[in-house]
Amino acid sequence: MPAFPIRRRRAGAAQILIIVVVLSLVLLYNLRSASGWASTTGPGEEIDASTATAVAASAVSVPSNTPLQSSPRREKELVVASLDSDDVSWLYDNITDWTKNIYVVDNPAANLTVPVNKGRESMAYLTFIIDNYSNLPDVMVFMHSLRYQWHNDEPMYDGIPILRNLRVENIQSRGYVNLRCVWVIGCPAEMHPLSSTTKGTEVFYADAFKELFPDTPVPETVSVSCCAQFAASSWKVLERPKADYERYRDWLRNSTLPDYDSGRIMEYTWHMIFAAVAYEPGRTAVETHDTYEHDDLRPAFPDIRWDPLTEVPYLDRGLYGHSKFRNLLDAATDVFDYNPKIGTEVHGINLAKLTDAQKDDLARLIATRGVVFFRNQADFDIDAQRELGQYFGKLHKHATTSVPRRAGLEDVHVVYTDEKSPDQRPVFTPTFLWHSDVTYEIQPPSYTSLKLLSGPPRGGGGDTLWASQYAAYDTLSAPMQKYLEGLTALHSAVTQAEGSRAVGRPVRRDPVTTEHPLIRTNPVTGWKSLFFNPGFVTKIVGIPKAESDAIMGYLNEIIITTKELHVRFQWQKNDVAFWDNRISNHSATYGFAPHRRHAVRVACHGERPVFDPAGKSQEEEFNARYGLPKVNKDGSGRSNYND
Secondary structure, X not given: OOHHHHHHHHHHHHHHHHHHHHHHHHHHHXXXXXXXXXXXXXOOOOOOHHHHHHHOOOOOOOOOOOOOOOOOOOXXXXXXXXXXXXXXXXXXXXXXOOEEEEEEOOOOOOOOOOOOOOOOHHHHXXXXXXXXXXXXXXXXXXXXXXXXXXXXXXXXXXXXXXXXXXXXXXXXXXOEEEOOOOOOOOOOOOEOOOOOOOOOOHHHHHHHHHHHOOOOOOOOOEOOOOOOOEEEEHHHHOOOOHHHHHHHHHHXXXXXXXXXXXXXXXXXXXXXXXXXXXXXXXXXXXXXXXXXXXXXXXXXXXXXXXXOOOOOOOOOHHHHOOOOOHHHHOOOOEEEEOOOOOOEEEEOOOHHHOOHHHHHHHHHHHHHHOEEEEOXXXXXXXXXXXXXXXXXXXXXXXXXXXXXXXXXXXXXXXXXXXXXXXXXXXXXXXXXXXXXXXXXXXXXXXEEEEEEEXXXXXXXXXXXXXEEHHHHHHHOOHHHHHHHHXXXXXXXXXXXXXXXXXXXXXXXXXXXXXXXXXXXXXXXXXXXXXXXOOOOEEEEOOOOHHHHHHHHHHHHHHHHHOXXXXXXXXXXXXXXXXXXXXXXXXXXOOOOOOOOEEXXXXXXXXXXXXXXXXXXXXXXHHHHHHOOOOOOOOOOOOOOOOO
């Protein structure tokens, strides 16, 4: 009987020996094929470039490593730093659902390369971020080129399982994830930059840190799991201005340190760049604009004259859209409503590449939901934006506000506030800021798009709010609905024109005052909506002024204070909002100084507003469709209010 435990121990020892031998062989292979610039060496080891080139002479080359930037949307991309001799075929053979950006750092003629081969993998990583800053993928993995590397956090040191097992949604949520979970090497305290007994790279870290983060004290201890392989989301990268990444790369370019040391400094800095951005309450990083890519779209006020507008034919493309928006949404990767009344966000759609059927569905969706949001539409430049607007109708030219500096874009409205702009908050009441665009025109706009070119980072302000006029109508009691359905209101451009003249700006078309129904019917949905906004409506026709003022005050309160009517959108660079001016009001928000906020708007004329007595209530239709109870509008009862 005593022999059995001994045999079991011997068998266990044999198994352990086999595992150790296999892992040793894998490790030996990895070390033999390691690249000289990448973090593939053990502690205190260094492999020079000539050795790396010699041992990798049999590497298999891949015909093309150009990233697939022509895809409708950039979702998941690998950013790989490699040498010309490295074998990266394993990525193409095994990781087929990620776009590859293979930077060959020692070949200036490669499809993707770096300005100078310094700083090991960091130069490739920073070059990708800088070159793609305005159109980043949703998720990026920054990694080395070889499949088997000792620092791959996997039993066989294999890079394939690491990539296949990545939880993309976790990266999108957290923003930054180190691909290595094992503490060693790097934790719990890899470097002590302020110690009097520094050694190796520690000697240079403090001075480098001061250049990389000039406003941040040098930390006493630096620790992170090695070895410069990580994943990041676009929103996390964009938390820092492009100028920061350019400064990091300039430091690498100009550094006189050996590549081993400059690269290792960056290796122990990425987690601070992405995961440890200093938090200051109410303060966000300010982007500098020494050179500005959208200079041609900055505001201008040409002193030209236009004839009065006349009525033009209008055919609403939303009438041709699929009732379930299938042409558009079947191509989407995600779609969700902000609330039941207004606001929808759609992912996976490139607005610059829509088919006509998708455009029709888009119009129908906007007419249904009031406003629809699309993130990161880098391809949707001003020419594409105008082309899509023209598909929906004749583009509107604003009589007073700014247009782009570039000639021929007089039908584009520029929204622009920079670090030198005066604070506008004292000039307007919060109520007055709520409006629907140029409702004084005889054919006010229908479908309108706004694209943010530059704006505050997340948490920096500059949001826009929209309010549903379908829902505003449904908030009214039945007697009030009936009363307002018989009234019209005056919409005036006079105040806007006077404001422009007061600051010395031209008025390109004489201001008009137009009478429109107070309740209108949308031609696509058949739903009735309030057609009233505090910005341009001056009085209600046919009733005493006291009554008009009282009703206008009541409608203002509904629009501004009824929370379920509202959706609030926090912009990011290249985001687009598309809304229906006929059935929504919107309001800008201030208080985002000193950030620049620059956007361009394109709007097409809609139909002349009409009220159709046969129109329906959005709320009543939805209640019947989804089996919801009738809304109680009897305010005579009592209740205990609890939040």
